Amino acid sequence: METEGARLPTVELTAIGRVSSPLTALADAPRQPDEGAPSAWLELDPALAPALAGVQAGDAVVVLTWLDRADRRTLAVHPRGDLARPVLGVFATRSADRPNPVGLHTARVVAVEGTRVRLDHLEAVDGTPVLDLKPALGPVEER
Numbered sequence: 001m002e003t004e005g006a007r008l009p010t011v012e013l014t015a016i017g018r019v020s021s022p023l024t025a026l027a028d029a030p031r032q033p034d035e036g037a038p039s040a041w042l043e044l045d046p047a048l049a050p051a052l053a054g055v056q057a058g059d060a061v062v063v064l065t066w067l068d069r070a071d072r073r074t075l076a077v078h079p080r081g082d083l084a085r086p087v088l089g090v091f092a093t094r095s096a097d098r099p100n101p102v103g104l105h106t107a108r109v110v111a112v113e114g115t116r117v118r119l120d121h122l123e124a125v126d127g128t129p130v131l132d133l134k135p136a137l138g139p140v141e142e143r
Helices: 046-052
Strands: 017-020 040-044 060-066 102-113 116-119 129-135
Touching (some): 040 046
Antiparallel strands (some): 017 040, 017 129, 060 129, 102 116
16 A cells, blocks of 8 residues: 555554454444443463563453454445445444454453453454453443
């Protein structure tokens, strides 16, 4: 992808783990966590155990995922798939289909067991690569 006269840098990411969830099909995944997202585990690479020091039950977190089943060619959508709504560019929506399908999820930690982190709700499907886990800034709504 090029812009006028400037070449954009290539970025390489390595997953730190995977989502383990009862959601196994995209069609079953809620669009937002407050629409019935189940609790799920983040199964992190055992080599990253020291990175979990200080993460504990009750913490509000932001999880970044790579939505590996997304269509990276999609640039415009009807928001929420509703054909009655006007088409918008994906940067104006929360569509998973986008040039770089990074998922952004807020949740609360329920438990930490070794390099497994249980979250109260997560709308990502089973096997979704996890890119990062960060403490949330500000309040996270109870669901």
